[in-house]
Amino acid sequence: MSTVLIVDDDCEVRQILREYVELEGHRVIEAAGSSFARQALAQEHVDLIFLDVLMPGESGTALCHSIKDDPECQGIKVVLLTGFDGERAWSQGLRSGADIFLVKPVNRERIKVLLEELLTPGRLA
Amino acid sequence: MSNLRGTLESISLTDVAQLLHVNRKTGMLQVSSGKISGVLYFSGGEVIHAETLSARGEMAAFEILEWDSGHFEFLTTQVQTPATIRRTVPDLLMDSARLQDSRKRLHSIFPRLTAVPWPTLPAPQLLEGIKLFAEERKILPFFDGYRDFQDVMSASGHHDVAVLQAAAILRDAGRLEVLEPDAHMSVVQMKTGLFKKGGHLQLPKTMEGWWTALGPYRHGIQNLRVIWPHGPAVERVEFVSGLTDKQVAIPRELMQAWGLAEGSHVKVRPAP
Numbered sequence A: 001m002s003t004v005l006i007v008d009d010d011c012e013v014r015q016i017l018r019e020y021v022e023l024e025g026h027r028v029i030e031a032a033g034s035s036f037a038r039q040a041l042a043q044e045h046v047d048l049i050f051l052d053v054l055m056p057g058e059s060g061t062a063l064c065h066s067i068k069d070d071p072e073c074q075g076i077k078v079v080l081l082t083g084f085d086g087e088r089a090w091s092q093g094l095r096s097g098a099d100i101f102l103v104k105p106v107n108r109e110r111i112k113v114l115l116e117e118l119l120t121p122g123r124l125a
Numbered sequence B: 001m002s003n004l005r006g007t008l009e010s011i012s013l014t015d016v017a018q019l020l021h022v023n024r025k026t027g028m029l030q031v032s033s034g035k036i037s038g039v040l041y042f043s044g045g046e047v048i049h050a051e052t053l054s055a056r057g058e059m060a061a062f063e064i065l066e067w068d069s070g071h072f073e074f075l076t077t078q079v080q081t082p083a084t085i086r087r088t089v090p091d092l093l094m095d096s097a098r099l100q101d102s103r104k105r106l107h108s109i110f111p112r113l114t115a116v117p118w119p120t121l122p123a124p125q126l127l128e129g130i131k132l133f134a135e136e137r138k139i140l141p142f143f144d145g146y147r148d149f150q151d152v153m154s155a156s157g158h159h160d161v162a163v164l165q166a167a168a169i170l171r172d173a174g175r176l177e178v179l180e181p182d183a184h185m186s187v188v189q190m191k192t193g194l195f196k197k198g199g200h201l202q203l204p205k206t207m208e209g210w211w212t213a214l215g216p217y218r219h220g221i222q223n224l225r226v227i228w229p230h231g232p233a234v235e236r237v238e239f240v241s242g243l244t245d246k247q248v249a250i251p252r253e254l255m256q257a258w259g260l261a262e263g264s265h266v267k268v269r270p271a272p
Helices: A011-023 A034-043 A060-069 A087-094 A108-119 B013-022 B058-065 B089-109 B134-142 B149-156 B160-172 B205-212 B252-258
Strands: A003-007 A027-031 A048-052 A077-082 A100-103 B002-007 B027-033 B036-043 B046-052 B071-076 B116-119 B176-179 B183-189 B201-204 B223-228 B231-240 B247-250 B265-271
Touching: A003 A011, A003 A034, A011 A027, A011 A048, A011 A108, A027 A034, A034 A060, A048 A060, A048 A108, A060 A077, A077 A087, A077 A108, A087 A100, A087 B089, A100 A108, A100 B013, A108 B002, A108 B013, B002 B013, B013 B027, B013 B036, B013 B058, B013 B071, B013 B089, B036 B058, B046 B058, B046 B089, B058 B089, B089 B160, B116 B149, B116 B160, B134 B149, B134 B160, B149 B160, B160 B176, B183 B252, B201 B205, B201 B223, B205 B231, B231 B252, B247 B252
Parallel strands: A003 A027, A003 A048, A048 A077, A077 A100, B183 B247, B201 B231
Antiparallel strands: B002 B071, B027 B036, B027 B071, B036 B046, B116 B176, B183 B265, B201 B247, B223 B231, B223 B265
16 A cells, blocks of 8 residues: 545545545555645655645746755656646646656546556566 | 557557656567557667658657557567668667647638649749748749649658648748639539540539639649549549539440449549
């Protein structure tokens, strides 16, 4: 079982993601924004983060940069989520350092595959 | 060995490509979407080659990445194909997004690919003060006032975005008209007799008047392109009185050869 941190200011999105992640047998921590996410990261061992791009205060992209620059967070996989498609969104998402940039909506199958491939990458070796 | 498979309705190819990239996979990602299929070749997590029925290399990769329905399957295997793509997966995805944005924008400017682009200036003046890439310049000779956008794509070998981009630049400079010369006609059998031969098609004179008001056809129309479900053909045309506005008269032999019956519908437009 891995620990997954879900960071999104929209509680409905957090709830949907929590359901999909828990169905795959993982533990979930929720954070409604970047400051809560930083607290969670300081207190808990996290394996993967689902991180929304657009949030009040510090953006998901900025938080992603800090996580990827922090040696203590090495090994944490980051999936950056956005509701926007198009060149600008992709450019921002792919330059954030996230492992995966994902355009919403999400569905159970999509989350299942992401969790399988990111949390057990050796599976395909 | 098959490792990862699924439907594109559940997980997008951009997700799959990123997963293969982050896990540094080597193998073939086979994708089918309806009647079309393609393969993305991965080596160490990077796309090094792509193939579809109509394209190879980057263009094939962009084509495949746009498919949003169908199936995919990744096979871990040694890849020995020569590398035709030398950019990272994030770069490829960014350019794919750029291409899709351009496609959306250009298709909103030119919503019908059956429209015919026609430059309003001759070649030397056409490009004065306009910046076009060399590849876009190669497309211009195919804007002849007879070919529609689809014809230009197949004749020039360029994809829709390149063709429409060249057209958009000319249009923005006020040097391109977009014509819609297609007319939907009802087929009638041509009356032939001892002194009337049927080596051509007949259209009402009103059609001649309508077409010759358009730039590329102002010097007269000798040939007609006929489009029907089983294929296009070019035949000589004569404009006559006695046909109603929406009738094309076709010799019996041609109707039989083309599998057309009286009352069936065809699309016609002037041909060079």
